[in-house]
Amino acid sequence: DIQMTQSPSSLSASVGHRVTITCRASQSISSYLNWYQQKSGKAPKVLIFGASILQSGVPSRFSGSGSGTDFTLTISSLQPEDFATYYCQQSYSTPYTFGQGTKLEI
């Protein structure tokens, strides 16, 4: 199975700041990497697929990069609604696996 490791596990930041979350795969997954945002008590919502392709309707302050084993999610200027937990997920092969999550707090 492909292991996905996110860092940090939690992160405190302020509105307007830039933040970066990293995700590392235990083997190369090319660009088959998705990022999700989950708010408390809600289902996850996809932000980025294919490592860097912004899902329709997602604000442009979100961006993704990377390929192979190392990936990043960047939020260029934090907004109050961005405080949530973020997960990466590999879609390269089954079993599909997620990172452990990064909780972004004020």
Added chain:
Amino acid sequence: EVQLVASGGGLVQPGGSLRLSCAASGFTFSTYDMHWVRQAAGKGLEWVSGIGTDGDTYYPDSVKGRFAVSRENDKNSLYLQMNSLRAEDTAVYYCARQSERIIMVRGAYNSYTWFDPWGQGILVTVSS
């Protein structure tokens, strides 16, 4: 509007069985792969099953042999039959549609897939 609504959760004793359902609407259900993903309280996301449009099924080792995913296209419904339930199966279970985009990268077509949308989640509690 694309919508997934899960039902069938509840309290079950260890070793028991439960069947979850997911009603789909707003899209042509038969043309999409579908999945179940779970989340234990305060924990991360775990993919637990997938079913293709052709009926092929996929599971991680943690549930293989105990869980069975199925679909009824004429009813726009997805199911998860869970047997031999354990305390560690306690979680919120989400059904999700697999979305796909095919993109040409350096002369080759790549098929990118992701889970979207997700249902509202249904709680399964395994406890005596």
